[in-house]
Amino acid sequence: MFQNFRLSMAWLHTWFGLVLGFVLMAIFFFGALSVFDREIDRWAIPESRFAPQPMPSFDNLLKPIFADMQPGKADLDFVRDKVNGPLPERFDTVVTWGAYTTHRDPVLNIFAGYEVPNAKEPDVTVFSSRTIDPRTGVLFSDDQLKIGSGFFYPLHYSLNFHWMNLGYWIVGFSSLIMLAALVSGVVMHRKIFRELFTFRPKKSTQRSALDLHNLTGVVALPFHFFFAFTGLVIFAGIYFPIGHTQMKSLHDQHEVVEAQETGLPHDRAGVAAPVASVDAMVAEAQRRWAERGMAGEVGFLTLRHVGDANGYVSVYRAGTDRIALTGEGIHFKASTGELLREDPPSTVVASVNEFLTGLHLQHFRHWMLRWLYVLGGLAGCVCIATGFIFFVEKRKRQYAKEGSQNGRIVDAMAVTTVTGMLLATLGILIANRLLPASLPEGWPGRGDLEQYFFWGTWVAVMVHAFLRSAPVAQGKINPAWSEQCLALAVLAPVTVLLNWITTGDHLVKTISEGYWPVAGFDLAILVGGILAFIAARHLRRKGKGAPQDATDFADAEVQHG
Amino acid sequence: MSTSTLSARHVISRIGAGVLGGYAFVWGFIALGIAGLYALDVPFHDAEAVSNILGFLLFLTVFLWAFAARSVNRVWLVLVGGGLLMTGIATLIEQSLV
Known part of the structure; x- marks a missing residue:
């Protein structure tokens, strides 16, 4: 198909990059935001703006809340068609109770899973989950969308498109x-080292876009490679579900052997038994971690087969002090508090796997590295966006000559994914601050409405980008770029202002109190707005000026095949 | 692009070979890795993890190869044939173990 290896790689780079770059842009951007997902949650749910809390007492606080929990209507909808006949009024057989927190969470996520009677297949479980204030046990409303961990973060890995798991x-x-x-980008460029230091902003747009494309691609190459790769490894079970399909019998055989080895009961005994003091088990687990010289905050607490003689309690550490994602779980018999098992150290393979996924998911405490992740993610966005601009710039004269509209489409999509995505992000934040706490009967939930605002804004700015794209066919700049930059420059301070008006938390207050989750996010929004303003002015000046000269075109042609 | 032989059919065949052929090949590789390592007494989840990690690197390699190779038919043959072969051997190993 191609004359040589380099050309085949250039083809692949250009066309796959073009088609999937739009998706990658969203993955990179919302991945970068997800680094601070818990902080964005605080911004979106003002009632939760207090310091991170440790795991609360199970015996006094969590137990009564768990005992009161029942699946809601949305939870039941998940299992409705997996049952013969109607669902029961109440679910009494608890498969599992769990509570999960991190060193950045003031609120606590809890969940309960119940056995479903008359299920068509064994092991059908209906889950219910809640968010509580661990200081008081007060429940947060289900309607409050955690925009960081509940919207931006799943957007990063699933596009929030769950039909048939297609988003994943x-x-x-x-x-x-x-x-x-x-890989193909590296193959295309021979002078990779020189590109680390090359950026010529004063040259033609095509030239400087390519410089920036190469620079951000090469500087952050290990970062980009690592994150794309470990992202695949994290969801390997979805992409290659071999252990649950072709190799299911081996997997099941292994599970039985494992249950024998660990001594943790796989099933209920069918004999009722009370739950002893879980707080005492947590204290014992912490004593054992301290003996091994490990930090002792509890990250994940779970009870299995609650109320049964086979019930057990597992206590896992919050992995704040190292990269690998393991919990050094310690397991107790629920009815007596007797120690059943301590997880052994990970095998070599498991350690490698936990390191790879842990470095991606970043549960450890390291604020500097957290910010570097954000920068890496944004560098990825710059790399992809400049790729689009280069694509259009390189072809615009040819398109203009042929009267082709292709450049318009690519350029309008680029506007949609660059400034449009930022506007959609501000859209959901503004909706979050403006929608009333309780909506009239019959309306969609508040959290759902916020999401509709996000997608609605995005569609609207996409329409705008396409409507304004005519000049691109003549080799000129789409005015949507500067108009949307201007919109960002206006809406960013408005977003911060709305946070002030609706919550009283202005920047002077949050900074002087050192409340960085909200102060940091406000500042980030403002910086984004300022950058958008500078970009808008620059674009406007450029749009008014003469069409660009053609210096360096030949040079770029040679480099890019 | 300075290539003259880019017929739509050929391009689609390349993409199909890289994506579908690559998937079949990597599926076979991971399945064989799990079954083979498990047969050698490696714990199930270790066998699975190491096969997945190598599997994705292999996917990247064969995907690039699908576009670089001279003959797209050979790419189809190797990836689909190899994938089926490895998947079959994996199942044979599995049946001998359970």
């Missing part, structure tokens, strides 16, 4: 393409 598959395929784009 698109993200997975895009990750593969990201890896391929990195």
